[in-house]
Amino acid sequence: AAQGTPKYGGIWKDALASNPPQLDPVFATDTTSAEVDYQIFETLLEYAPDGSLAPLLAESYEISNGGQTVTFKLRKGVRFHATTEGGTPTANGGREVTAQDWVWTFNYITDPEVNSPRAYFIDMVKGYAEYQSGEADHLAGVKALDDYTLQFELSYPFAPFPQVIAYNTFTVLPREDVEKWGKDDFNFHPVGTGAFKFEEWRQDDVVRLSKNENYWMKDENGNQLPYMDGIEFRVIPGGGATEWTEYQLGNIYAVNKVDDPYFPQVTQGVKTDLGNGFVRYDGPNGVFLQRPQPGTYYYGFNTEIVTDKRVRQALNYAINREAMIKLVINGRAAPAKGVLPPAIPGYNPELKGYNYDPNKAKELLAQAGYGPSNPLNLTLQYNTHPAHQRIAEALQAQLKQIGVNLTLREVEWGTHLDTTERGEVGFFRMGWVADYLDADNFLYVLLNSDNIGPEGNYSRFNNPTFDTLTKAARLSTDQAERIRLYREAEKIAVEEAPWLFIYYYTDDNLIKPFVRNYELPAFGQYSNKFRNVWLDL
Amino acid sequence: MAEKLLELRNLKTYFFTEDGTVPAVDGVSFELKRGGSLGVVGESGCGKSVTALSIMRLIPQPPGKIVGGQILFNGEDLAKKKESEMRRIRGNEISMIFQEPMTSLNPVFTVGDQIMEAIILHQKLNKREARERAIEMLKLVGIPDPDRRVDEYPHQMSGGMRQRVMIAMALSCNPKLLIADEPTTALDVTIQAQILDLMRRLRSEVGAAIILITHDLGVVAELVDDVVVMYAGKVVEKTDVRSIYATPQHPYTEGLLESIPKLHEERERLQTIEGVVPSPYSMPSGCRFHPRCPLARDICKVEEPPLLEVEQGHWAACWKHTDFEPMKEVG
Amino acid sequence: MSASTEAAAAGVVVKEVKGKSLGSDARRRFFRNRLAVLGLVITVGLILVAVFAPYVAPYDPMEQLAWQDPALSLAAPSWAHPFGTDLYGRDLFSRVIFGTRISLAIAVMAAVVTTAIGITLGSLAGYFRGWVDSLITWLINVVWSFPFLLFVLAIITIFPEASLTIVFIAIGVVSWPDIARMTRGQFLAARENEYVEAARAVGAGDFLIIFRHILPNILAPMLVQATLAMGAYIQLEAALSFLGFGVPPPTPSWGRMASEGQNYLFSGQWWWSIMPGIAIMITVLGFNLLGDGLRDALDVRQQTES
Amino acid sequence: MARYALRRLLEAIPVFLGVVLVVFLLYSVVPGDPARLMAGQRGDPATIARIRADMGLDKPIPEQFADFLWSAVRFDLGRSYRNNMQVMDAILQRVPATLELVVASLLLGGLVGIVVGIISAIRQNTALDYTAMTAAVVGISAPTFWIGMLLILFFALELRWIPGTGYGSGRWVYLVLPTLTLATRPMALLARITRSSMLEAIRQDFVRTARAKGLSERVVVIKHALRNALIPVVTVLGTETAAMLGGVVVTETVFSWPGLGRLFVEALLFRDYPIIRGQVLFLATVFIAANLLVDLSYAIFDPRIRYD
Amino acid sequence: MAVQLEERPQAQTDATLLQVRDLVKHFPITRGIIFSKQVGAVKAVDGVSFFIKRGETLGLVGESGCGKSTTGRLVLRLIEPTAGEVTFEGKNVLALGREELRALRREMQIIFQDPYASLNPRMTVGDIIGEPLEIHHLARNRKERDQRVRELLDVVGLSAYHARRYPHEFSGGQRQRIGVARALAVNPKLIVADEPVSALDVSIQSQVINLLQDLQREFGLAYLFIAHDLAVVKHIAHRVAVMYLGKLVELASKKELYDDPRHPYTQALLSAVPIPDPTVKRERVILTGDVPSPSRPPSGCRFHTRCPLAEEICTQVDPPFGEASPGHWVACHLVKPGKPGPKLVASPAGIVAGDGSPGEEFPGEGGS
Numbered sequence A: 001a002a003q004g005t006p007k008y009g010g011i012w013k014d015a016l017a018s019n020p021p022q023l024d025p026v027f028a029t030d031t032t033s034a035e036v037d038y039q040i041f042e043t044l045l046e047y048a049p050d051g052s053l054a055p056l057l058a059e060s061y062e063i064s065n066g067g068q069t070v071t072f073k074l075r076k077g078v079r080f081h082a083t084t085e086g087g088t089p090t091a092n093g094g095r096e097v098t099a100q101d102w103v104w105t106f107n108y109i110t111d112p113e114v115n116s117p118r119a120y121f122i123d124m125v126k127g128y129a130e131y132q133s134g135e136a137d138h139l140a141g142v143k144a145l146d147d148y149t150l151q152f153e154l155s156y157p158f159a160p161f162p163q164v165i166a167y168n169t170f171t172v173l174p175r176e177d178v179e180k181w182g183k184d185d186f187n188f189h190p191v192g193t194g195a196f197k198f199e200e201w202r203q204d205d206v207v208r209l210s211k212n213e214n215y216w217m218k219d220e221n222g223n224q225l226p227y228m229d230g231i232e233f234r235v236i237p238g239g240g241a242t243e244w245t246e247y248q249l250g251n252i253y254a255v256n257k258v259d260d261p262y263f264p265q266v267t268q269g270v271k272t273d274l275g276n277g278f279v280r281y282d283g284p285n286g287v288f289l290q291r292p293q294p295g296t297y298y299y300g301f302n303t304e305i306v307t308d309k310r311v312r313q314a315l316n317y318a319i320n321r322e323a324m325i326k327l328v329i330n331g332r333a334a335p336a337k338g339v340l341p342p343a344i345p346g347y348n349p350e351l352k353g354y355n356y357d358p359n360k361a362k363e364l365l366a367q368a369g370y371g372p373s374n375p376l377n378l379t380l381q382y383n384t385h386p387a388h389q390r391i392a393e394a395l396q397a398q399l400k401q402i403g404v405n406l407t408l409r410e411v412e413w414g415t416h417l418d419t420t421e422r423g424e425v426g427f428f429r430m431g432w433v434a435d436y437l438d439a440d441n442f443l444y445v446l447l448n449s450d451n452i453g454p455e456g457n458y459s460r461f462n463n464p465t466f467d468t469l470t471k472a473a474r475l476s477t478d479q480a481e482r483i484r485l486y487r488e489a490e491k492i493a494v495e496e497a498p499w500l501f502i503y504y505y506t507d508d509n510l511i512k513p514f515v516r517n518y519e520l521p522a523f524g525q526y527s528n529k530f531r532n533v534w535l536d537l
Numbered sequence B: 001m002a003e004k005l006l007e008l009r010n011l012k013t014y015f016f017t018e019d020g021t022v023p024a025v026d027g028v029s030f031e032l033k034r035g036g037s038l039g040v041v042g043e044s045g046c047g048k049s050v051t052a053l054s055i056m057r058l059i060p061q062p063p064g065k066i067v068g069g070q071i072l073f074n075g076e077d078l079a080k081k082k083e084s085e086m087r088r089i090r091g092n093e094i095s096m097i098f099q100e101p102m103t104s105l106n107p108v109f110t111v112g113d114q115i116m117e118a119i120i121l122h123q124k125l126n127k128r129e130a131r132e133r134a135i136e137m138l139k140l141v142g143i144p145d146p147d148r149r150v151d152e153y154p155h156q157m158s159g160g161m162r163q164r165v166m167i168a169m170a171l172s173c174n175p176k177l178l179i180a181d182e183p184t185t186a187l188d189v190t191i192q193a194q195i196l197d198l199m200r201r202l203r204s205e206v207g208a209a210i211i212l213i214t215h216d217l218g219v220v221a222e223l224v225d226d227v228v229v230m231y232a233g234k235v236v237e238k239t240d241v242r243s244i245y246a247t248p249q250h251p252y253t254e255g256l257l258e259s260i261p262k263l264h265e266e267r268e269r270l271q272t273i274e275g276v277v278p279s280p281y282s283m284p285s286g287c288r289f290h291p292r293c294p295l296a297r298d299i300c301k302v303e304e305p306p307l308l309e310v311e312q313g314h315w316a317a318c319w320k321h322t323d324f325e326p327m328k329e330v331g
Numbered sequence C: 001m002s003a004s005t006e007a008a009a010a011g012v013v014v015k016e017v018k019g020k021s022l023g024s025d026a027r028r029r030f031f032r033n034r035l036a037v038l039g040l041v042i043t044v045g046l047i048l049v050a051v052f053a054p055y056v057a058p059y060d061p062m063e064q065l066a067w068q069d070p071a072l073s074l075a076a077p078s079w080a081h082p083f084g085t086d087l088y089g090r091d092l093f094s095r096v097i098f099g100t101r102i103s104l105a106i107a108v109m110a111a112v113v114t115t116a117i118g119i120t121l122g123s124l125a126g127y128f129r130g131w132v133d134s135l136i137t138w139l140i141n142v143v144w145s146f147p148f149l150l151f152v153l154a155i156i157t158i159f160p161e162a163s164l165t166i167v168f169i170a171i172g173v174v175s176w177p178d179i180a181r182m183t184r185g186q187f188l189a190a191r192e193n194e195y196v197e198a199a200r201a202v203g204a205g206d207f208l209i210i211f212r213h214i215l216p217n218i219l220a221p222m223l224v225q226a227t228l229a230m231g232a233y234i235q236l237e238a239a240l241s242f243l244g245f246g247v248p249p250p251t252p253s254w255g256r257m258a259s260e261g262q263n264y265l266f267s268g269q270w271w272w273s274i275m276p277g278i279a280i281m282i283t284v285l286g287f288n289l290l291g292d293g294l295r296d297a298l299d300v301r302q303q304t305e306s
Numbered sequence D: 001m002a003r004y005a006l007r008r009l010l011e012a013i014p015v016f017l018g019v020v021l022v023v024f025l026l027y028s029v030v031p032g033d034p035a036r037l038m039a040g041q042r043g044d045p046a047t048i049a050r051i052r053a054d055m056g057l058d059k060p061i062p063e064q065f066a067d068f069l070w071s072a073v074r075f076d077l078g079r080s081y082r083n084n085m086q087v088m089d090a091i092l093q094r095v096p097a098t099l100e101l102v103v104a105s106l107l108l109g110g111l112v113g114i115v116v117g118i119i120s121a122i123r124q125n126t127a128l129d130y131t132a133m134t135a136a137v138v139g140i141s142a143p144t145f146w147i148g149m150l151l152i153l154f155f156a157l158e159l160r161w162i163p164g165t166g167y168g169s170g171r172w173v174y175l176v177l178p179t180l181t182l183a184t185r186p187m188a189l190l191a192r193i194t195r196s197s198m199l200e201a202i203r204q205d206f207v208r209t210a211r212a213k214g215l216s217e218r219v220v221v222i223k224h225a226l227r228n229a230l231i232p233v234v235t236v237l238g239t240e241t242a243a244m245l246g247g248v249v250v251t252e253t254v255f256s257w258p259g260l261g262r263l264f265v266e267a268l269l270f271r272d273y274p275i276i277r278g279q280v281l282f283l284a285t286v287f288i289a290a291n292l293l294v295d296l297s298y299a300i301f302d303p304r305i306r307y308d
Numbered sequence E: 001m002a003v004q005l006e007e008r009p010q011a012q013t014d015a016t017l018l019q020v021r022d023l024v025k026h027f028p029i030t031r032g033i034i035f036s037k038q039v040g041a042v043k044a045v046d047g048v049s050f051f052i053k054r055g056e057t058l059g060l061v062g063e064s065g066c067g068k069s070t071t072g073r074l075v076l077r078l079i080e081p082t083a084g085e086v087t088f089e090g091k092n093v094l095a096l097g098r099e100e101l102r103a104l105r106r107e108m109q110i111i112f113q114d115p116y117a118s119l120n121p122r123m124t125v126g127d128i129i130g131e132p133l134e135i136h137h138l139a140r141n142r143k144e145r146d147q148r149v150r151e152l153l154d155v156v157g158l159s160a161y162h163a164r165r166y167p168h169e170f171s172g173g174q175r176q177r178i179g180v181a182r183a184l185a186v187n188p189k190l191i192v193a194d195e196p197v198s199a200l201d202v203s204i205q206s207q208v209i210n211l212l213q214d215l216q217r218e219f220g221l222a223y224l225f226i227a228h229d230l231a232v233v234k235h236i237a238h239r240v241a242v243m244y245l246g247k248l249v250e251l252a253s254k255k256e257l258y259d260d261p262r263h264p265y266t267q268a269l270l271s272a273v274p275i276p277d278p279t280v281k282r283e284r285v286i287l288t289g290d291v292p293s294p295s296r297p298p299s300g301c302r303f304h305t306r307c308p309l310a311e312e313i314c315t316q317v318d319p320p321f322g323e324a325s326p327g328h329w330v331a332c333h334l335v336k337p338g339k340p341g342p343k344l345v346a347s348p349a350g351i352v353a354g355d356g357s358p359g360e361e362f363p364g365e366g367g368s
């Protein structure tokens, strides 16, 4: 608002790092797809840029019954897109969204035939297991109390439920259109309630969206949103040089995660520190925004293979995170001290973590029986990507300093995931960016022994105290109590060192100076919604 | 009346190759009367084809070059003519038949097209007329069913037929001189007989002078009036066809005649010419035949024998006619 | 027909009586061709560099100097680092020098695999003919029908992780048909040669005929083919690396380096990509010139007919 | 001619079958269970089993092959693991962009290559010849992606002559740089092959015959030599077209060109085996067809085949 | 067919070295790559019978593609015949096993037309000539082998030092001598000479012909001498067989064949040969048309399409190869035993009229 009177018109031009695998939010699991889906589909709640939950299609919600019932009051006057793809009418005809639509959608998502990869996010909803196993023919725990009231019943109290429900899979879908296209093809003809409608998807080339004239939201001055006429997402594979060129040539207006080679160029100009790690540069190349992202980059030890805690600790002492981050990624991240990144409630700024102490590292290694005569040999497996390679090579050099021979093994993502999930890999790269902003999404999902294997605990970390703590935090509805439990748990995780903690993600975005009302959202650029953005062309 | 149509005076055509200079034709002189016929014989590599190509000015250049001498055709020196003038003469006043009927026709055009090409170019006929003429020519050379054959491709014809096509092509513009470079060498005896028969017939019908190049002494005997014998780029003997067989005057010619088995004679044992044809890169000094010559004397090794008229109209390049004395002329 | 060979053959008499050996003739032709000599110089030079890499390279190609001196990260070419340094301060000159080993290894090993498969199958087909030939020809046609790069990629991705071995095996598996086809053709031609028939007439067995009479006579075209192919393989490695399927790091392969550095091309640190790129270009050029020169010198006809 | 065409067509059938077999094997030796891959990160055993049954993976191998063959001839190549798109649809969607690029590159490469080759042959051993041939051998030696990057750097970023990369909504300027990149190799190759094949044709006896007719050098070269020289050129043109279908992988990646090459690379990165398999099969089939066309086009240049 | 057995040329004496009966070779013409099927056959040799006596030269003449070389190769079993019988010194050549066949290679040898293609360019002359010695273990060691190679070189008129050289360092005539030396290495009894002089220049031809004759005299060799040059055959052969489109049309002693050719084709062939003597005037028979393709030979007598004398029967029935007079076999319907045969010309090869021709200086064979 401080940026002048909004102008209508213009097309937002942006790049996608790959052809979106899935535009059907029920199946989309990646950030590229999400970036598009955020414009077309809407959830009950959303995250405000500061990371707090904000109402979206629900005006409010209420938790009752000791945390086992969650009731949403729905917004009135929200309509599905009436037209799509060049003005052709949608099957739903632009009708209003009611609680029944939500009930249908949640049933659809959790339908075992549909097999949504993210359905398990809400496995605490009553009747989920029965529905999945075929004992029930619907999801019992979701009900429409009336047209504008939606109620969930949970099998156990689950504090972060509203956070989970804000996840981008749980958007409302128009039953008519989903049924018209079927689960395989709705992907190619998505219809939702968002500020932009689906227009065209030319595979590997471009995804085009157009303004939703009937969008329910208005700005604070009562002006109809969105301001822009449409969005054009160009598929620019691999980002890097081509994306940079396109930005330079003015063919796209934003570059997400500016590649390291160009970093020095975008950090020229006036720097403004916005606090909490938020930084803004106004330079000749445009406006460069930076903020911490709720994610952690780590190398996991398979604790069943690298059983000696001292070895794991030694490696944690052996690396100079600051130097590594500075050299390899232009200092664009915060060294990780533990599991939880800053943006997550429960993040512990006081956590000591591991400092760079090669002597201590050598000492610990010596205690574990490794030394110059018996050097530790370790293989690090990571998935193919230049960024991962760069860090891995740096790590290799650093470990060399304490006499550890690190062999690098580069494999494809699918294989990487497969083998780490099965616990075949002793030392592996991983990164985790929050699905929902809650410590549960890190500590329980990634390190609780409930989740060993594909569920997320790739380290196969098994610590009873840790398990008890994280389980208790899950069930508690007292936020302060939860944070206390999580901090205690995290301390254990740091001490036991199932990971080699590397850094907390930072997100950044370079935008053209004429872009207004643009904020870098809490989850990162991909979760941006362009309903408020306007172009001062 | 016996006016000269063609006269070569001391023609020299050399090839300048990476390995050295090849004096492929080294001072060749002979003449041909209007309507006359001349046979050029000699072993492989002695320069027969190069002589013919020199007359046509078709020596690949580089590496070849006519380095000396004159090629007087109708009194004009072809060696000095511009390329554009030569083009008007080629295929028109002088035409040529090549040895390989299999490869000398372009496989991708019909024989009709290939004959018509020269006709259209030189006779300024339109396509239809040229086609008529082509068919007429095919008939002349004895190709059965010429109306149909004119539209066939070379590969649809046998070797003999192709050679007939080549002859038709060569004669299509009524040349004054026809050079036939081993026209029958690649053909079978019975087909060869057909072609020789055809050429004999055409000679009287068309009236063109003929240079027949061959290494087959039998073919020469059948077709021409005069003979030039070449050895290693030089003319060693020239005379009329009867004398060459009856009274050869050069040891090489003699040896050649004695070394071939003959159908009408029985010999106990063949004569041989010992040794091999000299390398063109290192021609022997003096008489080029001396290393193989049974009569060779010292002078032969150093002095090149001049071409002497040893009898009326019978020329030979051998010191024996001067009793191996360089300066002594014979009558 | 007899008479035509006669003329052709006789034409050669004159030329060959001089008595130059096949080899010396070819050698002379080769050394007269300046480009061919350049190709030879490049190739020999590369081999020397590869062999003596540790002595030529001023630094350890793996050593990351930037940890000690941050200024050495992405340092521009200088006397100390003629090709500049990469992100970690590794000396690119040394890496390019050691890269010679990898690139040549890929080229040579792929050529060896290819040639081994190709010659074996081609010889079998060409010598025994019949159903063996039919089968192998069919296989040749089948494998040949796959777009080269795609097929190599498809094979590489079967394996969970890339490695040098897999790269050249994939190349070998895909690119043998060329050499097999050629060998087969040469065999078919060679076995029609009268000297092969003469050998059979004096009682030589298959083994003698193949190894004494046929193979030595078709080595020249195969040498040419293999030389040209080696250039192609080096390029292929670059393409694979660019797409992310090449030799895994930190092996200093040129393709990998050129593609690692590609993003720095646009930000001013051109040397990271350009230096190994030039190395690739020069090497491929060397092999191509050498192959062309050998072809001309050995008088191997262009492989136009199949 | 018709018989020749038919015979060539029939000969292509066993090759096609072989291609299908290889693709099938390629796919069945993939380590790991494709059903597992399809089931996704958290696929439970029941789901996997269902997918296995759906895909016929529980049948004996020969039966699987028969099924595969039958689907292949119906162009039913299955669905993508990633987004369930019909593989054939995914391929066909990318065909126009690739076709545009390949055709443009072929035209450019073919035209320039052949013309340069002819001129080089006629002006053999002149400075022009040397320059052209040196350029050609250098052109063949540079890595493709590198050529592409340098072109972008120079023409788009430095000179700003080209508005950008990508498909550019079909605007032809966008085609320029990828075409140049992709055409470099065929251009160089064709120049070389045309030159040598022209030189060879010019040495032929029938060219001498043509000269002996008094035809001008131009007619001799263009009419008599060229037509014969084109036969090997057509072969190379054919194989290069096919090679380009593979080569687009790199070019399309460099230029974000939404064609088959991109599809393939993305499929590789995600191990989307149905797409990989389908595309390899598709392109091999195109290759076979292209070869067939090349063989048939010989008949145009060479009546010896036409009247076989 | 059995009744015709006697008609085949068969030597009565045990001087017979080689006996060939009804030899047939059809080269299949196939189409298709995998499912190749035979769509026809080149009837290269289609029922040829003859014999060769010890120390004798049988000349085999005919036009290009009529099957001369194929016959030669069949005799040596370098290719497998489709049908027929080859007996060498009483042994059935076609029934021999691998090892026996190898042994046979010591008895029969071949020399080829092309002196360039018949020597392996990558082997020294010594190795080329020594190879048969190695294969048949005719030399106990390297020294002995080299000794023998030197002898052989000497026999063919080359020098010992030539053994270290490579074939391309030799001229055509010398190469042909090397080929002969290789054939002689195993002391064969029969040499198939497949156009050994056709590729040579006239002045060199005679050197090789003389050599072959000398060797025959010295070692008692028999030759199957294949040529298309009738004059050469006349010079070297004792008996001559004329072949046309895969079949023998006439076989007789040299004198008979050249003086009294019975078959119209032989007559035409002889009359077509140009005679290097302008004084010789002849009546010529010019055959019309080309030799038909051996894959589609004409019905009946294969020559009938070009035969000026052809009758109805010639188009229908393949004439038997019968003995018109002792030792003179002809395959022609118009030739009846004991009667003078059909005549195209009075004297095909000979001289009709001579005006002081040198031909008359040689009485005997040449005259009419």
Ligand SMILES: Nc1ncnc2c1ncn2[C@@H]1O[C@H](COP(=O)(O)OP(=O)(O)OP(=O)(O)O)[C@@H](O)[C@H]1O
Binding pocket: B015, B017, B022, B024, B042, B043, B044, B045, B046, B047, B048, B049, B050, B051, B060, B063, B064, B215, B280, C007, C010, C011, C014
């Ligand atoms: N283009 C050329 N380059 C180099 N030398 C050549 C060339 N053409 C011909 N010669 C040489 O010129 C000499 C004469 O060749 P020419 O073709 O005239 O011989 P010829 O008498 O016609 O032989 P043949 O009977 O084999 O046709 C030979 O030594 C040959 O090697």
Ligand SMILES: Nc1ncnc2c1ncn2[C@@H]1O[C@H](COP(=O)(O)OP(=O)(O)OP(=O)(O)O)[C@@H](O)[C@H]1O
Binding pocket: C001, C002, E027, E042, E043, E044, E062, E063, E064, E065, E066, E067, E068, E069, E070, E071, E228, E294
């Ligand atoms: N290996 C083969 N395959 C198919 N056909 C063949 C083969 N060898 C020879 N022929 C054919 O058999 C026929 C006879 O060939 P052959 O070589 O015996 O003839 P020739 O009388 O020796 O002829 P020339 O005088 O040309 O040497 C020819 O039509 C030839 O094309």
Ligand SMILES: [Mg+2]
Binding pocket: B048, B049, B050, B181
């Ligand atoms: Mg000649």
Ligand SMILES: [Mg+2]
Binding pocket: E068, E069, E070, E194
């Ligand atoms: Mg033969």
